Amino acid sequence: MSKTLKIIIVIVIVVVVGGVWLWYGIMNNQNGTAPATSQLNTGNASGNQNVNSPANSGLSQGTSDASLNQDLSLIDGQLNGLASDSASADQSLNTQSAGQ
Amino acid sequence: MHYKKHNITRLSLALGTLFFLTAGALPAGAQTASPMLHNTSTSARRMGGGSQAIISRSDQEITQRINSLNALLNRIDEMQKVSSSEKKYLSSAIQSQIADLTNLKTQIGNDSNSTSSLRTDFQSITKSYRIYMLVIPQGTLTAAADRIMTITSTTAALAAKLQTRISEAQTAGQNVSALQSSLSDLNAKVTDANAQAQAALNEITPLMPDNGSSTQMQANTATLKDARSKIATAQKDLIAARKDAGIIVKGLITMDKSSAASGATASETSQ
Numbered sequence: 001m002s003k004t005l006k007i008i009i010v011i012v013i014v015v016v017v018g019g020v021w022l023w024y025g026i027m028n029n030q031n032g033t034a035p036a037t038s039q040l041n042t043g044n045a046s047g048n049q050n051v052n053s054p055a056n057s058g059l060s061q062g063t064s065d066a067s068l069n070q071d072l073s074l075i076d077g078q079l080n081g082l083a084s085d086s087a088s089a090d091q092s093l094n095t096q097s098a099g100q
Numbered sequence: 101m102h103y104k105k106h107n108i109t110r111l112s113l114a115l116g117t118l119f120f121l122t123a124g125a126l127p128a129g130a131q132t133a134s135p136m137l138h139n140t141s142t143s144a145r146r147m148g149g150g151s152q153a154i155i156s157r158s159d160q161e162i163t164q165r166i167n168s169l170n171a172l173l174n175r176i177d178e179m180q181k182v183s184s185s186e187k188k189y190l191s192s193a194i195q196s197q198i199a200d201l202t203n204l205k206t207q208i209g210n211d212s213n214s215t216s217s218l219r220t221d222f223q224s225i226t227k228s229y230r231i232y233m234l235v236i237p238q239g240t241l242t243a244a245a246d247r248i249m250t251i252t253s254t255t256a257a258l259a260a261k262l263q264t265r266i267s268e269a270q271t272a273g274q275n276v277s278a279l280q281s282s283l284s285d286l287n288a289k290v291t292d293a294n295a296q297a298q299a300a301l302n303e304i305t306p307l308m309p310d311n312g313s314s315t316q317m318q319a320n321t322a323t324l325k326d327a328r329s330k331i332a333t334a335q336k337d338l339i340a341a342r343k344d345a346g347i348i349v350k351g352l353i354t355m356d357k358s359s360a361a362s363g364a365t366a367s368e369t370s371q
Contacts, residue, residue: 058254059254059257059258059261063261063264063265065349065352065353065356067261068258068261068262068265068349068352069349071254071258071261072258072342072345072346072349074254075251075254075255075258075342075345076342078247078250078251078254079251079338079339079342081247082244082247082248082251082335082338083335085175085240085243085244085247086244086331086332086335088175088240088243088244089237089240089241089243089244089328089331090328091240092236092237092239092240092241093237093324093325093328095236
């Protein structure tokens with residue numbers, strides 16, 4: 001095996017290992033990133049953003065009966081989430097009152 | 101042979117360096133959690149039964165609060181409608197509280213000589229740290245308001261689809277007045293829910309910690325309760341809107357079935 005070939009093999013191995021290391025480092029950084037810097041969305045507090053299209057709202061495409069029923073199920077799920085949020089809010093306010 | 105040996109050495113060095121660097125990239129939390137727990141348990145072992153009980157109780161109380169804060173942090177991260185600056189503000193406030201509590205936990209673990217300072221530190225968990233006074237209620241109400249605005253978006257998009265179907269049914273000669281009335285009610289409820297959620301957000305966003313002022317604390321509490329009532333109103337609106345949507349969909353499906361049946365009858369008659 002020529003010297004040049006050996007050097008090339010070593011370089012390839014280092015690049016591959018380096019790539020794996022870099023990927024591992026990036027994955028670690030992503031997992032450790034604080035939520036404050038992880039912006040899942042844009043939009044503003046005024047709630048005026050144009051999201052009332054099926055594509056943006058998570059609704060199914062089309063207006064068939066099946067599609068509408070599917071959309072109702074989606075809203076049911078969101079309302080369940082709201083019920084959970086409301087319960088958390090009540091709990092936090094009750095604890096707050098008890099702490100006074 | 102000499103070159104081979106030389107290259108193997110180089111490769112080993114490169115791999116060794118990479119391994120060392122990779123180990124350095126591990127999350128910092130993994131390195132800090134254990135010493136903290138170790139300090140606390142070591143102190144607990146050094147102290148008498150009473151002190152040990154206080155340390156144990158403190159650990160429990162602080163851990164409970166940190167868990168609540170972490171859960172809220174995750175919920176805030178999922179918010180879709182609240183501004184990024186508001187999310188950032190809440191996240192920073194919560195992370196700051198977590199840091200304070202973590203420091204307090206360490207401090208209590210190190211309170212090995214004085215039971216009185218241990219008791220004072222323990223009491224400070226509830227007295228000095230205003231987590232349950234403002235940050236958590238503010239965060240949970242913001243999360244609820246955000247969810248409401250998400251649901252209003254979804255429901256408004258569904259309303260547009262329902263309007264399309266109602267118009268088609270009307271064109272086909274169906275009586276859609278009841279469905280149209282339900283849709284108008286749905287739209288009104290969605291508009292009100294959005295307004296209530298927005299008003300709640302506008303109220304709670306500028307709240308600041310009371311820093312020991314009872315007047316400020318009472319004002320904060322009143323505002324939080326008012327925001328909660330707005331959230332409750334919005335929730336009722338959305339439940340009513342969902343009921344309207346269900347009625348409309350059911351009506352449209354019934355119309356589909358009746359028109360299909362009449363079409364079949366007309367087809368049979370013509371044969």
